Amino acid sequence: MRNRITFISLAVVLAISVGLANCEPVEPEPSEFMIYEVNPVTVLPEYVQNLTSTVFSLNMTPPPPVNQTAEFFWSQLDTLYLECCKDSGSIWFADFSKLYNEEYVPADLPSEEDAKAIAEEFLGSLMEQGLIPEREIGFFAIDQTQTANFDIGTNEMETAINHLDVLYGFVQESIQYPGTNFTMCQEGAKIRVSIGDKGEIIGLHCVWRDLVNYEFYPAITEEEALEIFREELKAEPEELEVRLEYYFESEFTEQEFVQPYYIFDGTVMIGEEEVQFKTKLIPATTFSPTARIESPDNGTEFPEGTIINFEASVSGGEPPYEYIWESNIDGVIGTGASVSSNLSVGQRDEEVLPHTIKLKVNDGNGNQDIDLISVKVIPGSPMGSASEGIQTLSTGSPADDMKDEEVLIEWVNAYDPYYLTPLYSSDVNARGFRDELVADGWDSKPECGDWYAWEEDFKFRGGPEGGTDFEWIDAVDFAYFSGHGCYDNICFRNLADYRCLSFEDARWGGDEGGNPGEEGDLEWIVLDACSTLKWCHGGWVIGDESYVFDRWDQAFDGLHYVLGFSSNTGGGADRGRIFAQYMKQGWPVRLAWIRATQATNHPWVWGAYLRAERLESPTYTYYDHLPGHGYVSPDPYPVDELWYLTWPCG
Ligand SMILES: [Ca+2]
Ligand SMILES: [Ca+2]
Ligand SMILES: [Ca+2]
Ligand SMILES: [Ca+2]
Numbered sequence: 001m002r003n004r005i006t007f008i009s010l011a012v013v014l015a016i017s018v019g020l021a022n023c024e025p026v027e028p029e030p031s032e033f034m035i036y037e038v039n040p041v042t043v044l045p046e047y048v049q050n051l052t053s054t055v056f057s058l059n060m061t062p063p064p065p066v067n068q069t070a071e072f073f074w075s076q077l078d079t080l081y082l083e084c085c086k087d088s089g090s091i092w093f094a095d096f097s098k099l100y101n102e103e104y105v106p107a108d109l110p111s112e113e114d115a116k117a118i119a120e121e122f123l124g125s126l127m128e129q130g131l132i133p134e135r136e137i138g139f140f141a142i143d144q145t146q147t148a149n150f151d152i153g154t155n156e157m158e159t160a161i162n163h164l165d166v167l168y169g170f171v172q173e174s175i176q177y178p179g180t181n182f183t184m185c186q187e188g189a190k191i192r193v194s195i196g197d198k199g200e201i202i203g204l205h206c207v208w209r210d211l212v213n214y215e216f217y218p219a220i221t222e223e224e225a226l227e228i229f230r231e232e233l234k235a236e237p238e239e240l241e242v243r244l245e246y247y248f249e250s251e252f253t254e255q256e257f258v259q260p261y262y263i264f265d266g267t268v269m270i271g272e273e274e275v276q277f278k279t280k281l282i283p284a285t286t287f288s289p290t291a292r293i294e295s296p297d298n299g300t301e302f303p304e305g306t307i308i309n310f311e312a313s314v315s316g317g318e319p320p321y322e323y324i325w326e327s328n329i330d331g332v333i334g335t336g337a338s339v340s341s342n343l344s345v346g347q348r349d350e351e352v353l354p355h356t357i358k359l360k361v362n363d364g365n366g367n368q369d370i371d372l373i374s375v376k377v378i379p380g381s382p383m384g385s386a387s388e389g390i391q392t393l394s395t396g397s398p399a400d401d402m403k404d405e406e407v408l409i410e411w412v413n414a415y416d417p418y419y420l421t422p423l424y425s426s427d428v429n430a431r432g433f434r435d436e437l438v439a440d441g442w443d444s445k446p447e448c449g450d451w452y453a454w455e456e457d458f459k460f461r462g463g464p465e466g467g468t469d470f471e472w473i474d475a476v477d478f479a480y481f482s483g484h485g486c487y488d489n490i491c492f493r494n495l496a497d498y499r500c501l502s503f504e505d506a507r508w509g510g511d512e513g514g515n516p517g518e519e520g521d522l523e524w525i526v527l528d529a530c531s532t533l534k535w536c537h538g539g540w541v542i543g544d545e546s547y548v549f550d551r552w553d554q555a556f557d558g559l560h561y562v563l564g565f566s567s568n569t570g571g572g573a574d575r576g577r578i579f580a581q582y583m584k585q586g587w588p589v590r591l592a593w594i595r596a597t598q599a600t601n602h603p604w605v606w607g608a609y610l611r612a613e614r615l616e617s618p619t620y621t622y623y624d625h626l627p628g629h630g631y632v633s634p635d636p637y638p639v640d641e642l643w644y645l646t647w648p649c650g
Contacts, residue, residue, distance in 0.1 A: 032217060032219050033175060033216065033217060033219050033285050034213060035216070035257055035258070035287045036213060036214055037211065037212050037256065037258075038209045038210070038211060038255050038256055038258060039212050041087075041088065043073060043086050043089055045073060047084075048084050049063045049075070050063075050131065052066070052075045055204065056082070064077045071086060071252055071581075072084055072085045072086055079095055079098075080096075081094050081096055085251050085252060087252065087253075088209055089209075090205070090207040090208075090251035091132065091206045092204070093204040093205075094194075094203050095196075098162075098163065099194055099202045099203040100145065100590070100591060100594055100645065102149075102162070102622065102643060102645055104162050104163070104196065105147075105161070105162065106162075106163065106196050107197065108198050109161065109163075109164060109195070109197065110164070110198075115142060115166055115199070116166055118193075118201065119193035119201075123168075123193065136170065137168045138168060138170065138183025139168055139183070140183060140185045140603060141167045141603075141604070142165070142166050143165045144163070144164055145162045145163050145165055145645070145646070146161055146645070146646055147159065147645050148160075148548075148549075148643075148645075149642070149643050149644070150547075150549040150553070150642040150644070152639055152641065152642065153640065157547065163194050163202060163203070164195045164196075165192050165194050165648050166193045166194075166195060167190065167191070167192050167648060167650040168183075169189060169190060169603075170183065170185075175244050175245070175246070175260055175284075184245055184246070186247065187207075187599075187601050187602050188248030188249045188255070189209075189248040190205070190207055190208075190603045190650055191204075191207075191208075191650075192204065192598075192603065192650030207248075207251045209248060209255060217259075217285035217286055217287040218285060219285055220283065220285060222244070222262060225262040226242070228282050228290075229280060229282055232417060232421060232422060233277075237264075237266045237268055237277075238267045238268055239266040239267045240266040241265045241266055243262070243263045244262055245260065245261065246259065247259065247261045247281060250572060250574065250599050252599055253574065257367070259285060259287050259367075260284040260285060261281040261283055261284055262282045262283075262284055263279060263280075265277075265280075268420065273486065275486045276486065276530045276531060276568040277421045277530075279571065285316075286315070287318075287365070287367065288317055288363075288367040289315070289363045289368075290315050291313075291359055291360075291369040293310065293311070293312055293357065293371045293372075294313050296308060296309075296310070297373070298373040299354075299374060299376075300375050300376075301375070301376045302343070302375065302376070303377075304379050305342060305380060306342060307341070308375065309340050310325055310333075310334070310339050310341070310357065311338045312325075312359055312361065312371075314337075314363075317363030317364070318363045318364035318365045321337070322335070323335055323337055324359070324361075324362075325339050325357060325358070326357070326358045326359075327357055327358075328355060328358070328427070329344060329355050330343055330344055330355070344377065345378075346376070347379075348451075348452055348454075351494075352376065352377075353376070353451040354376040354450075354451050355375055355377070356372055356373075356414040356449070356450040357374070358370060358372050359372075370424045372413060372422055374414055374451070400475070401520075403443075404477050405441060405443060405628070406444075406445065406477050406478070407433075407434055407442045407444050407479070407480075408444070409433065409447045409448070409449075409576075410430070410447070410449070410453040410473070410479070410482075410483075411426040411431075411450075411453060411483055412449070412453050412483035412492055413483075414451070414493055415483075415493055416493060419499075420484050423482075423483065424571070425571050425572075426449075426528075426571070428574070429480075429482045429528060429571075429573055429575055429576045429577075430480050430481070431447070431576070432574055432575075432576040432577030433526070433577060434480065434576075435577070436576075436577055437626075440626075440628065441628070450493055451493055451494045453493065455497045455501045456468050456498075458473045458481075458505075458506060459498075459505040459506070460474075460505060464505065465497065469506075469507070473525070474508050474509065476521060476522065477522065477523050478523065478626075479522060479525045480525070480526045480576055481527050482529070482576065484530065485529025485531060485564075486529075486530060486531050486532070486534075487532070487534040487551065488502055488504070488537070488551050489501055489503065490529050490532060503532075503551050503555060504554065506552075506554070507554065507555060508555055508556070508557055508559040509521065509557050509559030509635060509637075510557040510637065520557060520558060522559055523558075523561070523624075524560055524624070525559070525561070525562055525563070526579070527562060527563070527565075528565075528569070528576065529564065529565070529569070531567060531568060532564045533552075533566045533610055533644070534567070535566050535646060548566075548644055549610075552610055553639070553642060556612040556636070556637075558635040558636070559612060560589075560621040560624055560633060561609055561621065562609065562610045563589070563593045563609045565607055565608060566606040566608035567604070568605065569597075569605050570601055570602060572601065574600065575596050575597070575599075578596040578599050579596035580592075580626075582595050582596060583625065583626035588622075588624060588625055593609060594607060597647075598647075598649045603648055604648070605648075606647065606649065607646065608644065610642060610644050611624075612641070613641045613642075613643065614637060617634075619634050620633045
């Protein structure tokens with residue numbers, strides 16, 4: 001048997017650990033890996049009540065009532081809050097008067113060694129009481145959640161440490177080197193204990209799934225996986241890091257099986273700039289299907305009216321396969337291994353644009369693979385023909401700052417593979433956000449995906465070649481971009497304008513106090529992309545560094561928040577939806593973003609936000625909520641202060 005102690009819950013450990021010690025583990029052939037099935041958890045309100053009692057240190061006081069949403073149970077007493085996810089059993093606790101509070105600056109933080117001891121004693125006592133399953137945990141890192149404040153008038157910057165975040169993973173036997181253990185830390189396998197003044201525990205996040213053996217499946221070698229990765233990248237990565245790990249999905253994702261993946265992280269060169277690509281996973285066994293669009297070829301052009309045949313091939317996985325073909329312009333165009341469709345002419349302004357065709361293949365075990373190509377339909381008559389399906393995408397509304405529930409999403413999957421790795425879930429992520437807001441009564445502007453997402457939509461009128469943000473990103477109140485980015489720009493696919501929006505050319509959110517030539521509407525924008533809020537981008541010369549405030553201060557023209565990441569991030573598909581749902585539950589914008597980044601990332605990813613305040617007739621963007629769900633600050637213009645918070649996504 002090949003069960004591992006780390007994979008089993010407390011009751012089972014006690015029952016079989018003696019037997020296991022005497023049992024010679026049988027290693028699988030190197031040519032196959034075990035696939036595990038997730039052992040479903042049942043979370044009961046009584047359990048949540050017991051957990052609350054202990055974590056809130058209530059002793060004799062009766063615990064507060066347990067409430068529930070569709071996804072989790074939650075309980076609150078004053079500033080103490082705890083929730084427990086129904087699907088995965090994950091736990092998230094905060095003392096909101098301290099955790100992620102910018103003004104909470106402990107005078108007496110414990111040393112790292114003491115913090116670690118405090119965290120381990122706390123986790124040990126929860127395990128002893130059976131409140132969290134007993135598993136072998138491994139120390140990963142001690143990070144610090146930090147606030148920085150920038151005075152626009154004096155250019156002075158202050159930083160403070162808010163709390164220590166002690167991060168753990170789970171000890172596991174290495175797949176590559178059987179017989180040796182390593183500490184695995186992932187979005188769906190991690191523990192964070194946050195420690196404040198005098199060693200007080202002010203936060204906890206614990207995510208893990210219990211597993212049982214399913215079956216061995218033939219392995220895919222690292223070389224084979226690398227070949228698949230290179231084929232998608234169409235370029236040599238500048239830096240490449242490969243890990244082979246079982247992959248645990250985010251706490252709010254229903255996961256039936258746990259299987260090994262090669263996990264690629266690294267950088268590619270864009271011109272002279274080295275840019276991180278989003279984490280990419282390639283399955284390490286044939287348990288998951290691999291889907292490919294065999295025809296037409298990527299980049300093929302067809303005259304208008306042509307019936308186009310689409311052919312797919314699938315290897316691996318478990319039949320029956322379900323095929324779904326989607327165009328980003330025409331929606332679902334068919335199901336089946338081969339489908340035929342005549343596509344509309346894609347067009348924005350004077351530009352005829354390709355369709356991105358997305359093939360999704362789901363196998364009998366619920367595993368999915370996606371392939372993308374672009375194809376272009378050339379209009380039969382000159383421009384301006386009344387071809388059905390021509391898309392006009394103008395938002396059609398000028399910036400309307402009085403009406404405060406307008407949303408626009410822009411996303412890019414189909415990056416030029418010679419230039420940046422394609423992404424597969426930017427659309428799902430951004431649409432998940434928009435759909436939650438639309439369900440809440442928001443007005444959605446036509447989305448701009450792939451070839452329709454343009455740099456000029458984000459650029460101010462006075463930027464190079466002239467931007468049109470006042471018709472697009474700055475004509476709505478909440479915007480969500482999902483795609484590639486780096487410390488000073490976000491990247492697009494279309495070549496109609498610049499390939500990247502430099503943040504130098506962002507002027508967002510102006511109101512009556514703003515520049516009348518640049519009136520705008522935007523209050524909040526998510527940049528769901530790598531490193532856009534990187535704290536400091538180092539130059540080669542001391543003093544040459546660019547801080548987040550240097551790169552971003554001109555963008556705040558009445559804008560309240562930029563929400564994003566200060567490090568590389570993973571491509572999580574449900575981050576947008578989770579973020580919107582927490583805001584709809586009444587969480588302040590900033591806390592909802594923190595929670596969503598922690599639900600959907602590895603613990604070594606750092607989330608961040610940047611927000612503005614005005615001191616004269618003060619604004620309070622710190623307390624901003626989604627309109628209709630709580631307080632919304634007046635626009636902070638002119639801006640006196642910028643505030644920055646960054647946290648590990650543990
Ligand atoms: Ca508006
Ligand atoms: Ca603007
Ligand atoms: Ca405004
Ligand atoms: Ca507005």
